[in-house]
Amino acid sequence: MTPAPLRTSSPAVSTLTLAEARTRYTSGRGYLAACTLGLPTIDTIAAMRADTEAWARGESCASRYGEVVERVRAGYADLVGVTPDRVAIGSQTSVMAGLVAASIPDGAEVVLPRGDFSSMVFPFLAQAHRGVTVRQVDLADLAASLTENTWLVAFSLVQSATGTLADSAAIRAAARATSTFTLCDTTQAAGWMPVDASVFDATICHSYKWLGAPRGVAFFTVSDAFAAKLHPVYAGWYAGDDLWASCYGPEMALAADARRFDVSPAWPAWVGAEPAIDLFRSLDLAAVAAHNAGLGDALCDGLGLPRLSQAIISWPDAGGRDLARLTAAGLTASGRAGRARVAFHLFNDEDDVTLALNALRP
Numbered sequence: 001m002t003p004a005p006l007r008t009s010s011p012a013v014s015t016l017t018l019a020e021a022r023t024r025y026t027s028g029r030g031y032l033a034a035c036t037l038g039l040p041t042i043d044t045i046a047a048m049r050a051d052t053e054a055w056a057r058g059e060s061c062a063s064r065y066g067e068v069v070e071r072v073r074a075g076y077a078d079l080v081g082v083t084p085d086r087v088a089i090g091s092q093t094s095v096m097a098g099l100v101a102a103s104i105p106d107g108a109e110v111v112l113p114r115g116d117f118s119s120m121v122f123p124f125l126a127q128a129h130r131g132v133t134v135r136q137v138d139l140a141d142l143a144a145s146l147t148e149n150t151w152l153v154a155f156s157l158v159q160s161a162t163g164t165l166a167d168s169a170a171i172r173a174a175a176r177a178t179s180t181f182t183l184c185d186t187t188q189a190a191g192w193m194p195v196d197a198s199v200f201d202a203t204i205c206h207s208y209k210w211l212g213a214p215r216g217v218a219f220f221t222v223s224d225a226f227a228a229k230l231h232p233v234y235a236g237w238y239a240g241d242d243l244w245a246s247c248y249g250p251e252m253a254l255a256a257d258a259r260r261f262d263v264s265p266a267w268p269a270w271v272g273a274e275p276a277i278d279l280f281r282s283l284d285l286a287a288v289a290a291h292n293a294g295l296g297d298a299l300c301d302g303l304g305l306p307r308l309s310q311a312i313i314s315w316p317d318a319g320g321r322d323l324a325r326l327t328a329a330g331l332t333a334s335g336r337a338g339r340a341r342v343a344f345h346l347f348n349d350e351d352d353v354t355l356a357l358n359a360l361r362p
């Protein structure tokens with residue numbers, strides 16, 4: 001069978017079925033850990049192999065890597081519904097959150113959900129010396145907790161430890177009513193559910209989980225109005241208006257668009273990211289969400305838990321007994337915050353649910 005073509009340019013229509021996408025994975029059976037570390041497709045593996053071999057032959061080229069980065073930037077922009085000039089690139093969530101945190105006015109307040117992933121928490125706590133106050137509330141109370149004194153609300157769209165989806169519409173409505181900026185981490189969302197980054201002042205996504213890119217490919221989307229409030233504290237040569245004219249000081253001429261928040265890319269990772277992002281741009285993400293959440297619900301049914309319509313399912317496992325059972329059965333799962341955690345992605349199917357339930361039966 002000839003594989004359906006991956007999309008390598010706009011427009012935003014799905015060209016690949018879920019079944020076709022599943023054929024691009026060499027494994028995935030029993031791998032219930034996309035929330036920890038995604039899997040590469042054969043296209044990502046081939047691209048990275050070819051790049052490593054070209055590197056060994058001395059044929060790697062900085063400007064060609066730069067072209068890859070710009071294609072991935074544009075592809076990611078298309079995936080999340082913004083224009084490429086609103087996308088900055090980098091390598092870690094915490095650094096991007098740190099950029100926003102460093103721009104919070106002295107003495108201002110940030111509201112966060114209690115228990116969010118620390119890369120979305122520590123950068124704000126690290127601003128205490130300037131009088132920045134961090135108020136942490138239950139995720140369910142996040143919208144109601146914003147006041148006219150709140151400068152920023154920062155939260156993950158899908159919580160890392162529990163898979164809980166934040167009520168993004170309510171949080172955004174409350175933020176509008178209180179003139180609060182919104183920063184949303186979509187790391188545990190983009191790739192398994194539709195994500196519209198344009199509805200937030202800023203978003204951060206590290207793409208090594210549900211998007212299956214190599215670690216070290218992260219995106220920061222930002223509105224023009226919010227970008228005007230941010231200081232490009234990590235600016236280096238990659239933030240320059242003209243990259244190759246920005247390699248040395250003493251003057252600094254930064255890009256006018258979101259590129260001024262770029263940090264220089266970990267080149268080989270971007271080579272692997274290109275087919276990864278293209279795969280998910282080629283898919284109907286509502287269909288991926290239905291598939292993943294359907295498997296999550298099937299597991300909940302088997303475990304006697306309420307259905308959650310989530311791709312990540314977790315439950316209390318203080319002693320780690322259930323995680324040990326899953327591991328002993330040859331499954332890859334994870335434990336977080338005293339909970340056993342499993343994740344279902346497009347490479348999983350009902351047989352993975354059965355394997356997990358069999359492993360967990362006493």
Ligand SMILES: Cc1ncc(COP(=O)(O)O)c(C=O)c1O
Pocket residue numbers: 035036091092093094095117119156158159160185187188206218
């Ligand atoms: C919600 C969320 N954001 C970000 C990350 C990764 O953070 P970083 O990019 O700082 O390593 C994780 C990892 O589990 C996560 O769950």
